């Protein structure tokens with residue numbers, strides 16, 4: 001039997017505006033697993049994790065860490081306990097370098113001055129230990145989003161946590177960055193650590209999670225082995241009714257080509273904004289243009 005590393009019992013949280021974000025939630029996590037926390041927008045996932053990470057105080061309920069009752073008072077207390085969190089919105093300081101961000105809050109000092117060399121060394125050592133290469137001297141603002149996230153993850157791991165909470169980590173990533181993140185998460189798990197993975201992307205949950213807890217309107221709808229529930233069952237539990245996962249569309253009636261773009265490139269200074277882009281649109285169609293922020 002694997003041991004239960006975390007247990008949250010009967011957690012309730014009412015915000016000051018009267019919104020009941022968590023209502024009698026029971027949530028338990030086994031050591032060494034990737035545990036998905038799923039639910040629609042506003043279901044209360046982030047709130048539950050903020051309670052765990054010491055950002056929000058619960059109105060009711062109790063938290064047990066490795067079998068012992070614990071009252072987590074602050075994020076610092078959570079980190080000391082062994083719990084790290086990567087937030088839905090990054091918390092890095094964009095104007096600082098990776099190394100400076102890594103040591104924020106725990107600055108190594110020499111004669112009262114921040115020891116930048118030590119920070120770079122610390123960043124390199126952490127990056128090597130977890131096999132997450134990063135340039136310590138890069139300014140965070142200049143990094144692509146996947147790299148920013150890597151800094152957040154490294155920062156949490158550098159504090160020696162053994163449970164990592166990731167709040168919708170793939171929302172801002174390209175498919176390639178997502179694959180890379182998954183590789184990193186599996187490696188962290190294989191080192192004996194535990195992950196709580198907040199998501200509402202069922203495919204991703206199926207791909208890397210072991211168990212799933214589903215929340216709806218502040219309540220826990222149960223915990224399941226990921227291998228034993230279908231995507232259809234998960235989405236029904238999330239929204240409270242049957243959901244159509246297949247979309248039926250009639251065939252478009254396409255007319256003539258009305259717009260064509262051929263080999264379009266554009267520079268801004270040295271930066272290439274567009275690189276040889278071609279596309280054409282016909283009347284009667286809706287064309288999707290896909291890509292993540294900052295890609296033209």
Ligand SMILES: Nc1ncnc2c1ncn2[C@@H]1O[C@H](COP(=O)(O)OP(=O)(O)OP(=O)(O)O)[C@@H](O)[C@H]1O
Pocket residue numbers: 015016017019020021039040041042043044045046047048088
């Ligand atoms: N600081 C706050 N003050 C008041 N209400 C809040 C606060 N934070 C969240 N809420 C509300 O509490 C409910 C639960 O929000 P929460 O952020 O926990 O949901 P979530 O499951 O993480 O949703 P999402 O998928 O959109 O991130 C929502 O109705 C939200 O509007």
Ligand SMILES: [Mg+2]
Pocket residue numbers: 045046047088167
């Ligand atoms: Mg959230």
